[in-house]
Amino acid sequence: MTEAEEIRTEHICAAPDVVLLIGEPAEAKLMVSSSTLMGSSRVFTALLGPNFREGQGINITTQPKEISLPHDDPETMSDMCYLLHGTHIDKFLKAVDTPRVLRFAITVDKYGCTEALYDRMCTQWILLANLDAFNSTDMITNGQQMCAAYLLDNPRAFYLSTEHLVSEFAKPYQELLREEWSCHFPASILYHLEAKRSAAQRKIITEFTPDKKKTADYGKCALHFRDAFGWRHWPPNFDEDELACFTAQLRKMQTIEDYYGWQGGGVGELSVELDTMCCGICLVCFKEGKAGPLLKCRDVAHA
Numbered sequence: 001m002t003e004a005e006e007i008r009t010e011h012i013c014a015a016p017d018v019v020l021l022i023g024e025p026a027e028a029k030l031m032v033s034s035s036t037l038m039g040s041s042r043v044f045t046a047l048l049g050p051n052f053r054e055g056q057g058i059n060i061t062t063q064p065k066e067i068s069l070p071h072d073d074p075e076t077m078s079d080m081c082y083l084l085h086g087t088h089i090d091k092f093l094k095a096v097d098t099p100r101v102l103r104f105a106i107t108v109d110k111y112g113c114t115e116a117l118y119d120r121m122c123t124q125w126i127l128l129a130n131l132d133a134f135n136s137t138d139m140i141t142n143g144q145q146m147c148a149a150y151l152l153d154n155p156r157a158f159y160l161s162t163e164h165l166v167s168e169f170a171k172p173y174q175e176l177l178r179e180e181w182s183c184h185f186p187a188s189i190l191y192h193l194e195a196k197r198s199a200a201q202r203k204i205i206t207e208f209t210p211d212k213k214k215t216a217d218y219g220k221c222a223l224h225f226r227d228a229f230g231w232r233h234w235p236p237n238f239d240e241d242e243l244a245c246f247t248a249q250l251r252k253m254q255t256i257e258d259y260y261g262w263q264g265g266g267v268g269e270l271s272v273e274l275d276t277m278c279c280g281i282c283l284v285c286f287k288e289g290k291a292g293p294l295l296k297c298r299d300v301a302h303a
């Protein structure tokens, strides 16, 4: 097999002056413009600039200069280079493949291109389309979406993915730390999520524990709560039962005052309190160290 047959060549721009050889051995040749890449990030400026060994010789000869990037993934680098050159690639933008979106986010972060792509809005589109297609499928997928939103610095996608993690899953978040990509986000996000979820669980238990002094038939009352909220047990088993089941049911109710032993205020008030506990994390506040498990960001500029 000849070299041409083995290595896929992609003409990413009309007048390339650099060829990126991706993989070891090289699997793809990406024909790109050095000025576009250097205008997108300081990492590319360092890599392709005249002071760096790889950048020497660019524009001096008519032949595009070859630069080897053995540790990168061809598909991911191709996705990123097309978007940096302002070319929308249908096959990626319509991809509902979360691992691919995460690989892309990790590479964009590695090459310092988050800001350049954010300005073009394409990363927002990719993240939100992926969240839409894979809404709460499983905790690992949702964790990948959270990690991609963090790396691509997108508050909206980060808020939505962390909201799903709090409401839709009962498993310990520490399971995400076993994933190889977990080194790409701060573990403190998981402690925030755990604190939010536990606060909501405690609130439910406190509000719906029948008062033994006032309720003659404790067992009947507990069954009443279980049936009213459609849970498998009462008190709930938070290792299995997701908060979303409870909050959705609560929103449908007009009143719960008829239930035995109910000691709290109105349904609306409780709903609002639980919504605050189960809301997503504001990425801007989180990065500024201002996000707290029981705080809901009200700053419209952060959304």
Ligand SMILES: [Zn+2]
Pocket (backbone or CB within 6 Å): 282, 283, 284, 285, 286, 297, 298, 299, 302
């Ligand atoms: Zn905020």
